[in-house]
Amino acid sequence: MLILKLLKESFSFAINALIVNKLRTFLSLLGITIGIFAIISVYTMVDALEKGIKDSIASLGDNVVYVMKWPWSFDPDQPWWEYMQRPQPTTNEFREVKRMSMGAEAVAMYIRGSRTIKYKSNSLENVNFIGVSYEYNQVADVNVEEGRYFTEVETNSGSPVVVIGASVGEKLFGGLEPMGRQLKFMGRNLTVIGMMKKEGESMLGNSNDDQIIIPINFARTLFNExxxxxxxxxxxxxxxxxxxxxxxxxxxGIMRSIRKLKPKEKDNFALNELDMLSKGFDSLFSIVNIAGGIIGIFSIIVGGFSIANIMFVSVKERTNIIGIQKALGAKNYFILFQFLFESIFLCLVGGLVGLLIIFIGTLILTYGAGFEVFLTMENVTLGISISVIIGLISGFIPAWGASRMDPVEAIRQ
Structure with a gap:
């Protein structure tokens, strides 16, 4: 009952301080609001970017290894010219890897490039194309919504067929049904047999919407692999x-065997996995979080000083009331808790206003701009915790001073 009474009286004093001194309270809370907004908004945006990028990486397949000439992360101790001298993977190596690998569920080969494609008088420039082996849809996300994917016979024979992205279909054919129509690719006719589901551009720009997929054996008739x-x-x-x-x-082991490398020779190929990208982004996001935290801390410090100032003023204005309370038997801890509660309450109000502004901003970005941003419970908890801690630190010295006052001297003032 004593604790409840103490909370009630402290709450009443805090509300009264807010109402009686509106301008002073507003200016004091503004620092805390800006500080919490600065810190949590940075963390919220980083969380949204991190989720978007990791979702994009996951869509590429998190259990896929890519055998390539170039690594995604370079060894600083290895000269650049050694990378230049590496041979490109070949079709024969693809077949050998497929034959020899015991841990592989699927093995695919592909080449990438960009060219102009046409349909009658319409043309699209710099359209990305992928020349793929039949197993490509088993190692990558190829969501064919209309029509179908290549058959194994079409892929092996290099049939002039194509699966197009949703945006390519809309831009090239307009309102016409793409299935069965022929587009021109490097002077050759390709029959559209499938169109992929519209995805929208991912954070890594790896959407299928603006690209076309052709059999690799058809691509080999046009390009040097x-x-x-x-x-x-x-x-x-x-x-x-x-x-x-x-x-x-x-x-x-397989690639070294295929390329007949001696035990002491370095690998002349690269094995890349998406985890390399994730780790690279993790370090980047850590730096951004630290930078955002430092910026926010300065705002919080300013807000903390403003709260400390308002608490000193509050103690000064209520000195005679403190003296009367102590003369009537109020303990030191009662006075201490009363002013600490007021300080924490003021900071908490400022922090909640900052979180509310961030929440409104996430709704505007998500539903207005189409960029999915979310305020997580972890960030809400962090914002509230910081507000409480700043309130505790800022209010302790004024509250301690109030609790140590001599009741006679306090009443005289």
């Missing part, structure tokens, strides 16, 4: 019970 610009890649998807580390060990 050893061309550096095409960057031929062998992608290997691990079996369910096989880890990426085990698969990479196996692929290292």
């Amino acid at each position: 050893r061309s550096e610009s095409l960057n031929l890649t062998i992608s290997v998807k691990a079996k369910e019970h096989v880890s990426n580390a085990d698969l990479m060990d196996e692929l290292t």
